[in-house]
Amino acid sequence: MSALDGAIVLVAVGLALGAAATRRVGARVIAVVLAALLVACFVQIWREGFYWQYVAIYALLLGLVVLAWRRRRPPPRRRALAWLGRCGVAGLAAVALLAWSFVPVPELPAPSGPYAVGSEVFRWIDSDRDETATADPHDHRNIVVQAWYPAVPGEGAGARYIDGLGSLPTYVSLIPGLVMQRHGRIDTHARANAPVATQQARWPVVLFSPGYGASRAFYSGLLADLASRGFVVLALDHPYEAPVVELADGRLATPIQRFLPDDPDRLRYMSAQQAVRAADLRYVVDQIGRPGAFGPRLSQRLDPQRIAAIGHSFGGASAVEAAMSDPRIRAAANLDGTLYGRAASDPMPVPFLLLESDHRETRHSQNYLQGNAALEQHLRAGGYRYQIAEANHYSFTDVPLYLSGPARFALAALIGGSRGPVGSQAASNDVLAAFLSGPLRDARGDVAAAARRHPGVSGGVSSRESSRAQVSLHLRSRL
Template sequence: MSMLDGAIVTVAVVLALVAAATRRIGARAIAAMGAALLVACLVQVLREGFHGQYAAICALLAALLVLAWRRSRPPQQQQRALAWLGRGGVAALALVALLAWTFVPVPALPVPAGPYAVGSQVFRWTDPDRDEPATDDPHDHRNVVVQAWYPAEAGEEGSRPGYIDGLGRLPAWVSLIPGLAMRRYDRIDTHARTDAPVATQRARWPVVLFSPGYGASRAFYSGLLADLASRGFFVLALDHPYEAPVVELADGRLATPIERFLPGDPDRTRYMSALQGVRAADLRYVADRVGRPDAFGARLSPRLDPGRIAAIGHSFGGASAVEAAMGDARIRAVANLDGTLYGRAATDPMPVPFLLLESDHRETRHSQNYLQGNLALVHHLRAGGYRYQIAEANHYSFTDVPLYLSAPARFAVAMLIGGSRGPARSQAASNDVLAAFLQGPLLDAPGDVDAAAARHPGLRGGAMPAALH
């Protein structure tokens, strides 16, 4: 919420409540203050265009003007003139306005903690060797959409990258979020600049492939991705079309979810296993393009190190990263953030260093599939790894999603589903541990993972030995 937003909302709500509660404010005073607020709203609309949140404020200002007119009438006519517009009516409109503006703000993402500025660029490709399994068109090939987040030269100007695909033409719902509530997300500062020059401190930067959760957009992790880039990693974040809530394809179309559940699969394990394989193939396709001189353009392609690649992901993305590593020797490390494993990810040996970073089991209440799959993987580690649990963090604490609500709303939600640690503290802890873990396999300078975890109260866990084989 901008300063002008805050001023409009605060003054309008206070004025409405006072006007509704007392008759000491006369008609002329109410009309004058309502007109002043109307002018402020018009200025805001001219600056940013009309958004859904303005509707409640417009209704509230209209109610104030009607209330002023009503009070200007003779006493004997006031009871008949719009009698419904009493204290309760104005107070209710004030409450709606407050909810519309403060509980659905423009998110403010945490500032990246690393020493580098951040650049970003989006790439949209079509894989000619794979059909699209979600559609019936035999000529439809698999699209792979990647947003690069990378260390950039400081002080370079540039435009802000769009927060999410499809802004201006979003569907009615983006996951469980009303598309209308996201119309102002073009104002989100991701702390990155489009097409910024790559930082020159290294000739080539280590690569981290990232896969989001089931039904989630890569945008939901912008805070995490920008932070990792600021610490010296070239992050390639995927959107998986027809599963992510909205993806702009290479030809400009918007793809929205298509779910094709399998018969005789009540718990959907076969469906998720098959989809995990599709995602793993997406990750391997991106790994194929790392090092190609034409894949990421003349400025970026030479700066990616094809010999230093890791795969990480949140939730279903973590499971997809695990499977990708089991079938691709180029991937040197894997991190799973709170993901349930399916298919071979839950049974095959893990050949590279592995990090399992978990939300609080008491708050997320992980399923038996989650617990059993990750336990089996831990028992099949070939190169050892780490496992940590973040106290008072829930499954969504690794994402930007809690920031889509204001602080009062986050507090209320945390009382219901957990996550009282908060998104900023949760991301700071997870990113510190992730960066320390990735330093060894990708930078040949082993980071002190235990020390990184110890800087954050409430992290429990430690190193896991390699399994005997």
């Protein structure tokens, strides 16, 4: 949201509440401020286009014009009517604030690393795998990947934020599609198809899997920042589970869920979906070693010997299973994910990082606690566990940035996450980059030092004792 957008809302609402609350706000004051607001609205529409979120603001300005006109008359005899007018203006102000809860064009944090960022999208069909989510026996699994990578600085078109703009479904996850109408104008801080940076011949690769029912787009702030630190991040969308995915033939895939009646906790369903996602990740690893798979820009610039898998929520569980089953993956990280199936029982053969939101705010489930505790007890190459205070489960995503500042403040008071996505993502990527430096760069990354740079980030080297302590502490907090 621009400064102009915010100023229009705050001044209009403040003036309306002042005019509704007291008669001391004179007609001249209202007229002068209204004139300035009307000019600002015309400038806004001219520069940025029409936003439906501002319909209530325009109605509020009209109400203020009427109120100012009535105050220029002699004192009205119909005091009840005047009182109703002030109540109407106050009500419009409240509606305007509510409509402004979702900002038209969210602003993502700028990447903090030394490299500019480029982005390119790849859409493949895995002819060896049937698409089990659809009824078409000839349908094969689509794999959609967006590469975020260190790029040569320069000018160019910005990378598109999300698939399906202009044809979004009614809801994208739980977010009304109407709210995302102007998300095509989001600055992702990445240039589409930019030349790859030349500081290294080949760049280490990080696979990323999003949360259940989430789009890869929801993590653009985190992924662009990680790429600016010298990693090629390959972020997947998992078709028919992600809210909207453009397939290789141009069709838009939306969620298809096939829950089993004898699986009330959906543990078998989630285990099966986790296996599908892990297969998607392994397919992308195959492409890294395949000549020309990533086009002329990236194909020769990816290091097939230096690959890690990470993910958020269900994506973290999928990254864990992929790392357990594919020896080409050299490290894995789970951001706040509940583990299912083999991910919660098999040994982890590579270095592992568990990065968690605040247990007091997210209230992790028993399955989450027990699964990750079991994994910590089966680490074969060591690992780390860190918790980010005042971050909730959604703080790793861009989604809180879809809300205005006041709306984020109110939501944090209800469900936590007062650290916010900007601070949470900065802490996450500092810890992630330090952790990945060892297996992907043969460097000694100081994970503890990276964590210490951020107040409230606690943890350390994983151990059986620490995992048991985490479970015990969480159980006591619930009593």
